[in-house]
């Protein structure tokens with residue numbers, strides 16, 4: 001297997017259809033080795049989607065500190081993995097409700113982010129701007145605290161992920177020239 005491809009996770013050993021062992025093989029129809037089963041099922045490994053929302057009100061942004069690993073204690077905005085039965089917009093609204101207790105109306109897309117190999121964790125991150133329209137700020141079980149911060153107070157050195165930083169940077173750009 002060429003080194004530039006991320007190795008499939010070692011726990012993916014069995015076919016989800018027939019439970020037979022999967023084998024890593026380069027098929028004539030594929031451009032990289034795939035996990036293949038004797039029943040002809042091919043297990044494609046594709047990224048998962050994380051959707052976040054940057055809640056804002058009167059020029060401030062609502063940030064929270066993570067109460068869970070990884071990056072326990074670091075600052076971020078509400079976000080999480082998309083459920084199988086929801087849209088990206090529904091996911092963004094749900095995460096704001098669950099993680100910081102507010103209802104947001106989405107304003108616009110801030111950005112879509114992924115990281116190049118070898119850092120790529122197989123994740124696509126999508127971030128929206130959201131105006132807080134109701135609810136009282138209350139940290140959910142995944143947040144230690146939640147706080148309104150002005151743009152100049154964003155804790156750039158203590159953000160959870162590189163993608164958190166990219167999204168907040170782009171959020172600042174979307175605000176340029178606005179009241």
Ligand SMILES: [Zn+2]
Pocket residue numbers: 015016017018019020037038039040041
């Ligand atoms: Zn199979």
